[in-house]
Amino acid sequence: MLKSLLSLGFVVAFAAASAPAAAQVGPDFGEPPSGTVPILFNDHHVYAKPSGLAGNRVIAAIVQGGQVLVPLRSMFEQMGATVAYDAESRSIVVLAPQRSISLTIDRPVVVINGEPRPLDVPPVLQNGVVYVPVRVISETLGAYVQWDAALHVVVVRYLNLNNVPSPSSGPLVTPAPRGPAGAPAAPETPIPTPLFGAPPTTSPLEHFFVANYDVASKISNELSPGNKGAAGEFDVRGGTEFPLFKKTDWMFEGSYESFSYLHKVAPPLFTTLTNPCPIFGGTPPYPGAGNEGCVTVPGGYGQEWVRGFTAHESDFDARLGIKVFNPRVFVGASYLTMINDYAGLYTFPNLTGFGGGIEKLPDLENQISGYGGVWYYPVVSGNFTFPAGAPPALAGSTAKVEQQVMRYQAGGTASLGSLFLDIGFLGDTIHGKDLNPGNATHSAVYVGLGYHF
Numbered sequence: 001m002l003k004s005l006l007s008l009g010f011v012v013a014f015a016a017a018s019a020p021a022a023a024q025v026g027p028d029f030g031e032p033p034s035g036t037v038p039i040l041f042n043d044h045h046v047y048a049k050p051s052g053l054a055g056n057r058v059i060a061a062i063v064q065g066g067q068v069l070v071p072l073r074s075m076f077e078q079m080g081a082t083v084a085y086d087a088e089s090r091s092i093v094v095l096a097p098q099r100s101i102s103l104t105i106d107r108p109v110v111v112i113n114g115e116p117r118p119l120d121v122p123p124v125l126q127n128g129v130v131y132v133p134v135r136v137i138s139e140t141l142g143a144y145v146q147w148d149a150a151l152h153v154v155v156v157r158y159l160n161l162n163n164v165p166s167p168s169s170g171p172l173v174t175p176a177p178r179g180p181a182g183a184p185a186a187p188e189t190p191i192p193t194p195l196f197g198a199p200p201t202t203s204p205l206e207h208f209f210v211a212n213y214d215v216a217s218k219i220s221n222e223l224s225p226g227n228k229g230a231a232g233e234f235d236v237r238g239g240t241e242f243p244l245f246k247k248t249d250w251m252f253e254g255s256y257e258s259f260s261y262l263h264k265v266a267p268p269l270f271t272t273l274t275n276p277c278p279i280f281g282g283t284p285p286y287p288g289a290g291n292e293g294c295v296t297v298p299g300g301y302g303q304e305w306v307r308g309f310t311a312h313e314s315d316f317d318a319r320l321g322i323k324v325f326n327p328r329v330f331v332g333a334s335y336l337t338m339i340n341d342y343a344g345l346y347t348f349p350n351l352t353g354f355g356g357g358i359e360k361l362p363d364l365e366n367q368i369s370g371y372g373g374v375w376y377y378p379v380v381s382g383n384f385t386f387p388a389g390a391p392p393a394l395a396g397s398t399a400k401v402e403q404q405v406m407r408y409q410a411g412g413t414a415s416l417g418s419l420f421l422d423i424g425f426l427g428d429t430i431h432g433k434d435l436n437p438g439n440a441t442h443s444a445v446y447v448g449l450g451y452h453f
Contacts, residue, residue: 062131067121069131072103085130092123092130103132106326107249109205110136118365122326205241205249206328206361210422210450212236214259221430221440222296223263223311223346230260230310235426235446239361241328249323251330251361257426258314259442263346265293265308277303295346296437298384298401301391304346312341313442315428317407319375321359328361336377336405347387348437349401353380362413364420364452372410372424380405384435402433413450422448 061070072092073083081096090105102111108122110132123132217229237255244250277294294303316339321332338351357375381402386394411424427443 062126064121064124068134069121069124070134072123072130072132103136105130108327206364207240207453208362208364208450209238210236210448212422212446212448214444214446217259217444219259219261219442222437224261225292227261227264229444230262233260233444234258241361251321251323251359253319253359255317256314258312260310260312263306263309263311277305298348298435298437299386299390299394300435301394304389306346309343309345314339317375319359327363330359330361332356332359334375336380338380349382349384351380351382351401351403353377364413364415367415368412370412373408375407377405379433399435401435403436404431404433418452420450420452422450
């Protein structure tokens with residue numbers, strides 16, 4: 001923050017003041033519009049009513065979500081800057097000596113001389129006026145911040161823009177800030193020390209990749225009555241935000257999940273029977289009924305004996321979404337591919353299908369952030385060819401196996417600069433439809449490491 005003070009040479013403060021100071025500035029306050037806070041410029045001008053110095057505009061701040069936002073055009077024009085607003089793209093450009101500032105309504109990023117920096121809250125448009133968080137003033141003009149509820153006023157101090165050297169011309173010596181007239185100097189508010197190092201500022205939009213190891217998982221389906229996952233389960237995912245059609249932000253995200261588990265079977269109990277499990281048209285009691293080796297087959301015509309092996313299932317999910325809320329909440333469409341590898345011992349097709357859902361991307365510019373999503377696929381399907389052991393009317397024919405799938409994920413990140421720690425929980429619930437042998441669930445707790453571009 002001090003470097004910003006020295007390089008930009010401005011002081012903007014919420015200043016504490018004593019009772020005598022309140023008496024001096026009181027006559028200038030006027031009555032601010034409902035729901036706003038008056039702004040004090042250089043100790044003696046308070047624009048809570050139309051002012052000639054303010055272009056006959058009311059200059060008052062607003063408070064949203066515990067954050068103070070100030071009117072951008074009026075603030076910067078009072079300081080000699082030029083402000084341009086494009087209603088179509090909802091973008092703002094501020095030009096001042098040795099600096100340019102770019103912002104976009106509802107996007108929590110300010111770009112200063114080409115360098116993007118995150119904001120606590122995004123700029124907003126209210127009653128035709130663009131308001132920006134105090135962070136914009138502090139980042140672009142140099143500032144320290146203090147709040148004193150006694151005056152309930154925003155105090156702004158600044159130097160002449162034209163007398164401020166370029167940041168590249170060497171260090172500046174900035175005069176120490178003063179409080180309001182008659183008040184002691186306001187101390188600088190300390191900047192919180194980052195928990196794991198400074199967050200990256202390489203891009204105002206999210207671009208990330210992360211790999212996780214599943215530390216605990218559970219699978220329930222026709223091959224596993226709730227067995228734990230085997231070693232080596234993992235998931236990877238990546239995501240990116242991008243602007244489209246000027247007014248909207250979009251995201252693309254891809255994820256790959258791999259589950260491995262044992263189909264556990266006791267030593268063979270049946271050596272003389274081809275299939276000791278219940279089959280279509282058979283006569284009970286079936287000698288293998290209730291044994292985990294008896295697995296329900298697609299098509300609903302019975303079960304077959306499947307010896308023990310390690311099953312592998314993997315899912316690939318591609319998602320495209322449009323932002324509907326800040327920060328980074330998207331709704332969209334997705335495409336799911338489910339690949340099943342049962343070592344040739346159990347016949348089941350790969351499945352594909354379209355779906356939709358909602359996704360919250362991580363806010364990796366923050367030290368700690370959360371994310372998650374829910375995606376629903378009404379039909380995922382694949383072609384299944386009935387084996388020779390099926391009833392004669394079905395053997396050799398092909399039909400579709402169909403499922404309904406609900407996928408979910410929730411987690412959190414901790415920044416390590418460009419790297420970040422990732423921990424969370426993911427899973428799915430599967431409901432069988434046509435020809436499906438039964439319902440299924442997968443779930444896993446994971447931990448991993450990601451990279452923020």
